[in-house]
Amino acid sequence: MRVVKFLLIAVFAIFIFENGGQAQTKIVFEDKISSQTSLVLGVYENRVLGKFGKIIDRKSRGSLSYAIQVSGFNGEAMETLLIPAPKGSGVEQILLMGLGSVKKKHSDLRYQHIGGNAVQKAIKSFGVDIEIATDLPVESVAQFALGVKLGSYYFDRYFTEEDRNLSQEKVTIISSQDEEAQAFYNTEIDPVANGIWLARDISNEPANVIYPQSFVDRWTEYFDGLENISIKVIDEKEMLEKQMGAIYGVGQGSHRPPRMMIVEYAGGKKGSKPVVIAGKGITFDTGGLSLKNPPNMWNMKFDMSGAASTMGTLYALAARGAEVNVVGIAALAENMPSGKAQRPGDVVKSMSGKTIQIRSTDAEGRLVLADGLYYADTVYDPVVLINLATLTGSARRALGGDYAALFSRHDSLAHQLLKLSKTSGDGLWRLPLNDNHFRAIQNNVADVMNSGPTAPGASAGAAFLGTFVRETTPWAHLDIAGIAYADKATPTKASPGSRGYGIRLLNAFIKTYHEGQ
Template identity: 35%
Template sequence: MNLHVQKEFPGRGDKIVFVEEGKFQKEGVSPVEFEGKKLSTLLWREPWGRIVYVGIGTHPYKRDTLRKAAGLGVKSLLKIGARDISLDFSPCAEFLPFAAAAVEGAILSSYRFEQFKEQSAQRKNKLEDLRIISGPVSDESLLQKIEKEAQQAVEIADAVNYVRAIGNMPANYITPEVLSQKALELAEKRKTIRVEVFNRERLEKEGFGGLIAVGKGSINEPRLIVLDYAQGESTAQPVLVVGKAITFDSGGISIKPGEHMDEMKYDKMGGCAVLGIVDAVSRLGLPLRLVGIIAAAENMPSGQAYRPGDILQTYGGKTIEVLNTDAEGRIVLADALAYGIKQFNPCLVFDLATLTGACIVAIGKQKAGLFSNREDIAEFLWKQSEDYGDPLWPLPLGDEFDEAISSDVATVKNVGGREGGACTAASFLRKWVGDVPWVHLDIAGPAWITKEYPYLEKGATGFGVRLICRYLMRRIEDKSL
């Protein structure tokens, strides 16, 4: 896809025009038909192409409004055969600072999961050219800034779509081994990334007892995938990003109800997000060292599966009393966090996981639960998350949650009862983090969607990629990383 920033519309192709509520005037269109209400649309045909007018409501305007508006417009145009689309900001130049968000929405809305459809049912066209039409802007430095930010948005959105493409694949296509192959393929493409894969034999030899236990019920053996990105000769402490990738979660011996179990192919989305974050950071050439670790396993019941009542010894020696084999994500993350912190001595740790249904009960499906042992980091992420496109809501840690997972026979037990389930899961993970600055994102709600959003189709969302990439970019800009 080609991106252009220019002052005038070239007079060909199709375009999207953003309209403030109450300010739309066009001969032959009454306010009853269209007046610019938020995310309302009007299709208009001209001799040179088509225009989709998209309402953005009234002031104050947010980046996410422009992201949604552009996505809605692009979706509409792609359905009717568009390939060359302009985002026209010339009628209202005050929206130009939001151009990158609009570009992001356009790219995200262009993705479709059609791999298993018959060819006749697949969309024939794709977005080939995207333009930002600025209008008569005299400040060339502003245009350069907009072009730079828009190109960054393209790279990040492409990485999100890469995550969605893997995330939507079913468990008979994406196993832990295949996910490790995806990481190796990424390293072949991006020469700034090195990948190391731990097979079952190495996991057993080095003491990854949690990952081994969760994966041993399946014929598809577990993998630990380590991606190491560095730009230049960076000697600074790395940022560590850890993801849960349960390629299918049946619940194991503590088997889940059958309803919606097909959606458990999405239990790998934390690990997939790690792939996307490393991909995006490499695309952008960010000047830092970033280590991504993916704990990949398939949680299945069998004669070899781990059981309620088992005691597991994780990497580094801490032990877990298993009360429920469906609380497996925190077990594999314990190994991955312990290894990553010991091996790489990071300055900051993120983990992403579709960890608890309790988080959905607490805050719904559109936001991820945010936990951290650093209030300043948590507050910044919370306040910026909607602008970044991945909204968060802070949830508590505390002594009461530590007490809930206290075990009589091990370091901790893997569940702490019904109350505060997302919080006890986060407290469990904190046992393996210690004092390292750490952010845990429980993405169980927004990791996939079952109805279309303005710029996302049903299925995997790639949640977390935009958030963490833009946070790292901000820290680099502030010279605090």
């Protein structure tokens, strides 16, 4: 039954990724090295060869061992070195890849980094048709393959010069347990990789391609064919009927109207409370009438990264058949200045009934989430509610590109998320949220204000969101402003742009604490 499941997932993935978005790198496991290939060869610390290295060494009558020794390559984790292929080896060229100590099992994240680093070096050295030989255990080689897939991602669809297109159609991983590794990878790992890939694609697209309705259309296409998925979309007319004045007000300045996309995944027991994830989806943020600094405005297409990761997480869970009920909500708007745009000083009424004075139209993410979170909390009564948002520059200045800021009124939930952030690759750092932060958003005209001259940045933003969530609901706010996107390459993110942050973390969180409940 497990093999049938992985075959169905594989067939569906091929269909989806040839019919929307950028074609994804396909990871294939084989048990033999092809002849005359360009090979990435895993070598353990102190130049210890694994199974495939020993095969090549025998073919070359010890020339491989000699070449490694004289090259100075030691086999430390993350170390790489391109060497000429020894005569008789059967391969054209070899990129040595350090695996670290043969006696030490690395963490999943470390294997991802080794795989991502290796494939990036191989792309620069070989170009295409990459094979990677390693005799790691099944689960470790699957994590390694996750790093390979994430590390091979390049958003190059708009380049017209062929030599700037670095995307890989396929990467082959040579493993002595190829069938077991393929099955485990396809059922447990590849759905998560695909969710991250799709979230990166959506976030990296320019704002003339992805706006509220096209975001809905693209994700609806991706979800088509997955089991236990239902989709609802609230348009601007229904927003007015539901008195969602906060999200509507943000989008009213654009000729592209706002949307709220709600995706329900019913993989768990009927009637059990869902986990709900909500994401900020500002598809482009000019700042509205509180105009941003124009030289830095170009990257505001990434202001919908929270919504993209929300949908990417739902995709990962549904594609791997997670036994849990989850709802994803994307609060989508384009924040533009125009004669119809809301003004600083305006007062809007949220779905909750609370009134909000607009102090800055550039503090818009908390407005779309005010209605999104209230809707999530009151309609679904979630067992836990988590939101992701590129909310504040304060969080970015405090934590840089290493961590997202975590805010919560619930210590046990915060502890669970922090624990998994250390192993998932999606780092978190908890920042304070107390009564002073809630007092900082009080207003002398309306119930609350969305910004203020003395409000303490990221914590005040979190307090604003918390105002629209019941105190009894376990809730966490992840401010991902500093980590959602970056120009700097990492082992699992080669090209500038979106990280697809939060999908590995939330997949692990739901799998650890909520599946099968």
